[in-house]
Amino acid sequence: MPLVSKKGKNMPESPIRKLVPYAEKAYKANKTVYHLNIGQPDIKSPKIAMDAVANHHIKTLAYTRSEGSQEYREKIAEYYHKNNIPAEADDIVVTTGGSEALLFAMGSIADVDDEIIIPEPFYANYNGFATASGINIVPVISKIENNFALPPISEFEKLITPKTKAILICNPGNPTGYLYSKEEIQALAKLVLKHDLFLVADEVYREFTYDGSKHYSILAEESLAENGILIDSVSKRYSMCGARIGCLVSRNKEVISTALKFAQARLSPPTFAQIASEAALQTPQRYFDEVIVEYQDRRDTLVNALKEIPGVKVGVPKGAFYCIVQLPIKNSDKFAQWLLEDFDDNGETVMVAPAAGFYSSPGVGLNEVRIAYVIKKESLIRAVEILKIALEKYKD
Template sequence: MPESPIRNLVPFAEKAYQPNKKVYHLNIGQPDIKSPQIAMDAVALHSLEILAYTRSEGSEGYRKKIAKYYHKHQIPVESDDIIVTTGGSEALLFAMGSIADVGDEIIIPEPFYANYNGFATASGVTIVPVISKIENNFALPPISEFEKLITPKTKAILICNPGNPTGYLYSKDEIQKLAAIVKEHDLFLVADEVYREFTYDGVDHYSILQEESMAEHGIIIDSVSKRYSMCGARIGCLVSRNKQVIATALKFAQARLSPPTFAQIACEAALQTPQSYFDEVISEYKERRDLLVQHLKEIPGVKVGEPKGAFYCIVELPVANSDDFAQWLLESFDHNGETIMVAPAAGFYSSPGVGENQIRIAYVLNKESLIKAVNILKIALEQYPG
């Protein structure tokens, strides 16, 4: 199993705390936004006398409400098209296990969410990368590049929209191009849409299941973690109108018995969160994004992809190796007793040698802390020997 590039620096961060060094965490997508109070109250005020199993596919009441949520977003699915999972991570594992056998291939534009490597390894699936580049802001590679990679072993194309780690938001036209190629080659299009709500600059998210042609070919991976700032709930879902996919994924769900009961109670309540909550969160993230990109562009030798969604960006640094730089920041550097923790980007690629001078930044800190963190990065680059 590959290590997580997001979490494998934690021991160095813990050592950095010991001499009372303050560490600004730019490395992990843990929002600082408060979870909806309605969700917290639902657990605190529960009347359960037995904390029992729920159905393997998730409680019927919760799945019906999820379906209503999707209808509001012009995604025509019903409760029977949904399997509630223990986080979006489990939904990804169920999807890979359902559509691919050992040795089969899934094409993924890179850089991609680092744990796709781990999920593929656990499922015996081979990731075939198609490279998107910071020079064109990580836009969808030409369809001809996908065509070159399709073999008899290819089972799916997997995208993250909006993207982690790039923040790239796929356009309706790009989704339709992907839909056409998976239909032509009888593949699945798997879309990790956990950041659906977080889009900026007046551009809306377009889901793969808004395409009628994707009824048999489309699989959505979703999660409450970022949407409601409820990462610890560990509730996600797999969504598909393909009945065979759902029936197969249900076997995986039955093997782990059921998703957690209390978390489903919280998440069902969270669906009543008013739009004003999201309006405020999106406005806050947009301001953070604008500040971050502005200040990063002022650092000599730094190149940054401009995110249109989610709350991440890829930053190219004037360093030889970002893994070494990230470790040096924690072990050997501080500015007035403060340093930063970043996620080296090489782990978000599967192509060897790509992304070694890049990092991922999650702009989940308040604006004041974000400006401080970027200033620390600037000073660190001036002092870094590598």
């Protein structure tokens, strides 16, 4: 029998999606499942985006340019300027989601066996993107005890080798919700310039910051004109995960021309999704104001409820809509499966994302889960109540 590739065998399972078969069994057993496992917002997509597709006048659904339509890229550039991020249309390659932007970035800056340093825990699919690209992730651990703040720069510097090509951050962070300060971004900028590395920032949650905190983009740093690569997406900003539209942004012309070759190989991003995404850029500020108030209220509700459970420790997010929760258990994979297979409270249970998959260091995060607060406050309250009962009954 022919064998699959080593690369294929090494591709990690999604810690978010691998439990889906168990959830489906729970549905068949007529259980109600509160989904705390996946960052799919329940917020409605902007009407202006949906109307743009519904009211289109396209006669032939043709290819667009590989880098995305000129009109859409110009509108994205306008959006960035409003957010004090200097970027022009020619600095942007539109991609099929932020995921493809990350793949294009890795393919453009690193060769097989090169290294990228990433503070962990990090978005689980970074592991998959790196495996697909033949790149090695070198983790630097951030800790729940200091709310997953940026590790000391000296810890990064220890890890830099001739194979190091970049440092990658997610800001605000998935799965931690940590928001890097301007001073932390500037410290990273100084480090990558010293060692002639790229700084790649996944900024898809830029709009979602709390407690009066402000997001600071890496491209706001003029010193990073040649070293900065921004990853973006409409998925979370406009609650348009299914649109699958993102972009790679850099003022480094060689990076853009290289990423464009990857874009040409897959032809073009989807036309209707670009139409929706272009229209979404006209979404009024009140939409975000209301969403941020809602998410901050959900965050406070979730964190306060979790803190009432004995033995539970939780990081307090300053952005995005996730938090890492440390539980009084040994193995969150087994616990998450047990929740779906063997437990319910009055026919209800919860689905969480085991956090070990958000680390690349072996044996780290085994007693942690990621929770996404993308369901209504009343559901969050009930979900935490169920979690508390489950922890009381669970035996490792």
